[in-house]
Amino acid sequence: ETGVTQSPTHLIKTRGQQVTLRCSSQSGHNTVSWYQQALGQGPQFIFQYYREEENGRGNFPPRFSGLQFPNYSSELNVNALELDDSALYLCASSIQGTGELFFGEGSRLTVL
Amino acid sequence: GENVEQHPSTLSVQEGDSAVIKCTYSDSASNYFPWYKQELGKRPQLIIDIRSNVGEKKDQRIAVTLNKTAKHFSLHITETQPEDSAVYFCAAFYNTDKLIFGTGTRLQVFP
Numbered sequence: 007e008t009g010v011t012q013s014p015t016h017l018i019k020t021r022g023q024q025v026t027l028r029c030s031s032q033s034g035h036n037t038v039s040w041y042q043q044a045l046g047q048g049p050q051f052i053f054q055y056y057r058e059e060e061n062g063r064g065n066f067p068p069r070f071s072g073l074q075f076p077n078y079s080s081e082l083n084v085n086a087l088e089l090d091d092s093a094l095y096l097c098a099s100s101i102q103g104t105g106e107l108f109f110g111e112g113s114r115l116t117v118l
Numbered sequence: 119g120e121n122v123e124q125h126p127s128t129l130s131v132q133e134g135d136s137a138v139i140k141c142t143y144s145d146s147a148s149n150y151f152p153w154y155k156q157e158l159g160k161r162p163q164l165i166i167d168i169r170s171n172v173g174e175k176k177d178q179r180i181a182v183t184l185n186k187t188a189k190h191f192s193l194h195i196t197e198t199q200p201e202d203s204a205v206y207f208c209a210a211f212y213n214t215d216k217l218i219f220g221t222g223t224r225l226q227v228f229p
Contacts, residue, residue: 039217048124048207048219049162062216096161098217105150105211109161 009033010099010110018116019087027082027113029097037061038080039107040072041096049096055080056102084115092117120145122210124220132228137195139223141208144189150211151184151191156222157204165206166193198227 009032019025031038037056041049051064055074069085078099084091094114098107121144131137143151149170154162168175168182168191175182181194195202208220 041219046222048222049217051216051218054216064216105217106152106164106167107217108164109154111161 010097010108012095012097012110012113014113015111016114016116018118020118021087021089023087023117024083024085025087025115027084027095027097027115029080029082029099029110031078031080031097031099032108035099035101035108036078037100037102038074038078039098039100040080040082041098041109042066043094043096043112044090045093052082087117089117091115120210120212120216120218122208122218122220124208124223126223127221128224128226130226130228131198133198133200135198137193137198137202137225137227139193139206139208139225140190141192141210141220142188142190143210143218145210145212146186146189148210148212151182152209152211152217153180153182153193154207154209154219155204156207162207195225198225200227200229203227 011030039054040052043049053063054061058074071083073081094112096112097110100107124141152167155165156162179196184191205222209217
C-alpha cells in the first residue's frame with residue numbers, strides 16, 4: 007500500500023458531461039501529479055500541483071483542470087467529456103524534487 | 119522533446135531465465151530513472167530506481183544499469199518466476215517533477 011487513495015474507483019459518464027476525481031496524498035508528501043493511462047499504453051502526464059498551484063502541465067487541453075488543497079489532497083476536473091477521455095486516471099504523490107512517485111489505485115472512467 | 123523509448127514491447131521467457139528491458143531518454147538533464155511494474159487492473163508499483171550519480175543498482179533478483187553518455191538504462195531480472203509476469207514501465211524524471219514513461223513491456227514468464 008502506498009497511502010495514496012483515490013475516489014471513485016469506477017465511474018461511467020456520457021459525452022459532454024463533467025467529472026471530478028479526488029486524491030489524498032501519502033502522509034509527508036507535498037506534491038500531487040495526475041496521469042492518464044489509456045488501455046495498453048503508458049501513463050501520460052496531465053499536470054502536477056505543488057503549494058496549491060499548477061507546477062507543470064503535459065499536452066492536455068484546458069478542459070482538464072485541477073486543484074490542490076492545504077492538506078495536499080487534490081482534485082482533477084474534466085469538462086465536456088469526450089469518448090477518448092475513457093482511461094484509468096492515476097494520482098501520484100511525492101516530495102517535491104525527489105521524483106519518487108507513489109501511485110494510487112486509480113479511477114477508471116468510461117465515457118459513453 | 120521529452121521522450122522515453124522502451125524495447126521490447128513484449129518479452130516471453132522460460133521460468134528461471136533472465137529478462138532484459140531497455141530504455142533510452144532524450145534529455146541529458148534527466149537525473150532519476152525509476153522502473154514500475156503494473157499487474158492487470160492495478161496501479162504501477164515502483165520496483166527499483168537509479169539516480170544519475172551511479173551506474174548500477176541491484177535489489178535481489180532485479181538490477182538496473184545506467185549509461186549516461188549513451189542515455190540508456192536497462193532493467194535486468196534474473197531467475198524469473200511466473201509472478202514476475204506483468205507490464206513493466208521505465209520512466210525518466212524531467213524538470214518540474216515530471217516523470218515521462220516509456221510505452222511498456224509485457225513480460226510473460228512461462229513455467
